[in-house]
Each structure stands twice: as structure tokens, then as C-alpha cells.
Amino acid sequence: MTQGEPKRVAILGSTGSIGGSTLDVVRQWPDRFDVRALAAGGNWESLLAQVIEFRPRIVALRDAGAARALREALSVADAVSSPPPVLEGEEGLREIAGGDGLDLVVNGLVGSLGLLPTLAALESGASVAIANKETLVMAGEPVMAAASRSRGELFPLDSELSAIHQCLRGNPEKAVRRVILTASGGPFRLRSGPDLASVTPEEALAHPTWNMGPKVTVDCATMMNKGLEVIETHFYFDIPFDRIETVVHPQSLVHSMVEFVDQSVMAQISAPDMCLPIQYAMTYPERLPSGVRSLDLVATGSLTFEKPDLERFPCLRLARDAGRTGGTAPAVLNAANEIAVEAFLAREIRFDQIPGVIEHCLERCVGHPEPTLENFLSADGFTREEARRAVRDLRSRAHARGTAS
């Protein structure tokens, strides 16, 4: 990209919550970005509307049937005179991510399938703005190694990691004493432990402060989301686990903090809106005006902080333990969590059974101390099978008792 030319961007997961906010940033700065490629899972109707608006040169859908439907719709769409090629499958996502001539790939995919496209983008020399935290949790070492070999840079999109990135700007990393990640506490912060057994998917999907996709919303409700971010922070900033703390901050205005060796604490504070960390990463090192609402601290009144309750929300502890164990343990944690959340949303297991499925997999799946990329991928695969077995066992036990699971 030469000075003054728009950044050539690919957006993976363009039909999701992060994808939608990324396109809002593009709408805000149309001269700065050229949307070259878009990719999603199966929502071809939304992708069709995005093709009409943003005119990408190539698109991909993971689902082959949806890709066929999009090709048909594009062939008869009056608004599109020369339809872009529509790739399909995981291969299609990787091809989009590693495509020639991209400056920036925004990864807003959900789940571990974000890993290989991230590596493909970094290997091609593009920068990657990554919301897909599962990638760094699953295979932090190879991803950070690929980022350091790449001509491109890796930028975090998670609001907490973006906050840390912003606090560290202009400060030497060796001056960091600890980082403090904030968590909203989710919708069940004040619910008693026994009451968590009756939580429905609808209740878990009603996040008090953020509007996000279903998987990350359930992760916030179990506090696994914070656990995943602890691991992400460890890999991205190369900070030991005992210097990463978490506090519950229900107002979701302080997005995270860094304490330096002189005991000075820097915090990044703003209204909770993902457009801000996304725009920060997409326009880095510039800072531009955003459409995010300005903070009125007087109207806000008070900012509160609490200790997370690891008894009621054991996922945070499980994530820390898996992070400290290292090797493939975080990949096992991540895969087990993906299956457990899927099973909860499908009403196959109860909300309070999610941590049990993860713990079972962490005990059963033997970790690899110095894993290669292949080892991370196979840990992901075999954990999914083990987690599905654990879900089936829970269901049959519930049926045997004659109760709904």
C-alpha cells in the first residue's frame, strides 16, 4: 500500500457482530479502506447485501449449499454487473485470508476454525486484526511465531487487549508490573450457585452491556470469556500468568488496566462499543474520530470493582490452570468449551454442566508439552470427540433419571 491509498482489507466473519462493526468502521472512513474480500459461514443473504454495498473482488462461504445459493442470487442480481467468485469450505476461508495484495485481514470468525486463516494471512505478509480469541488460546506459540516472521503485524481486537495495547503505547514493556483485565461479570453475577442450574439459553444470551454473537455471549455468562482473554493476554503480550489479574467491573467502561513498576496504573476507558477497538487496530498508528458515544463520567456516577467468584464461575479457574499447564492444555480447554457451549445452546446440557465437560476433557486428554501446529490441531480434534462423549453421558444420565438435562 502506498501513502494515501486505501488499505486493502479482507473481513472473515463479515456477517457476524465483529464483522458488522468492522463494516461500520469502513462506512465511517470509505476513502481509507477498500473491501477486497468477505467471508462467512452460511448466511448468504447477509453476504449478498454486503457484496452489493461493498463490491468485494472475491467472497467465500464455509457452507457449500449457502455458497451455491449466493452464486445463483448473484447471477440474477441487477445491482451486481460482474459477480465476484464465491469460494466454499474451510479451504475457501484460507484462500481469502492468504489472498494476494491484502494489507489487512480482520478475523471475526468464531471458534478454532479461525486459526488456519490467521496463519495464512500472516504468511502472505498481511497484517491481521484478530477478534477470534480462540486462535490465540488454541495455538498461541505458532501464531505469535508466525506474526514475528511476517511482514504484517498482529493487532488484538478484543476490547480488553486493545486497552492494554493502548496503555502500553509509549511505555517500555519491561516497566509493566501487572495487567488487570476487567470483566462485566455477565448476566448471572448476582445469581446464587444453585440457581445457575436452571439458566436457559435465552437468559444466557441476554448480556447486560455488550451485543455479541451467541458463543462469546455464553462465554461471558460462564466467565470463560475472561479465562480465554487471560490466555490470549499471556501469549500476545508475553506476560506471565501470575501478573495477569481479573476484576469484575459491571459498568464495562474501564476496558482494562496496566500497572507499571512505579505503581502508576493506566486504564483505557470508553463507552462499550466494539467499533472503537476495531477502528484503533484498522487505522493504527493513527487515531481518528469515531462514532462512539462520548463518556459522561458525571452521569455515570460510580465505577465499581469486585473480585471474581471462582466457586460459582469455575471456568475462569479452569482457563488459568490450563494456561499455566501450557502445551496443548489451552487447546483442549478451548475445544471442550466450544462443544459444551454448543450443547448448552442446543439444550442438551445444563448451564452449570459446562465447566464439568471442560474439566473432564482436561483430565482425560493427555497434553503435549512442546506441541507442533499438528499437535495443536489434533488436540482440538480429539478433545471435541471426548467432549461430545461427555455430553452424551450427561444426557443419558438425565434421561435415566427421567429429568430434562
Ligand SMILES: NC(=O)c1ccc[n+]([C@@H]2O[C@H](COP(=O)([O-])OP(=O)(O)OC[C@H]3O[C@@H](n4cnc5c(N)ncnc54)[C@H](OP(=O)(O)O)[C@@H]3O)[C@@H](O)[C@H]2O)c1
Ligand atoms: N462480538 C463482540 O463484541 C466480540 C468482542 C470481542 C471478541 N469477540 C470474538 O470475535 C469472534 C467473533 O464473535 P462474534 O460475536 O462476531 O460472533 P458471531 O456474531 O457469531 O459471528 C461469527 C461469524 O463467523 C461466521 N462463522 C460462524 N461459524 C462459521 C463456520 N463454521 N465457518 C465459517 N464462518 C463461520 C459467521 O458466519 P454466518 O453468519 O454466515 O454463520 C459470522 O460471520 C469470537 O471469537 C468472539 O469471541 C467478539
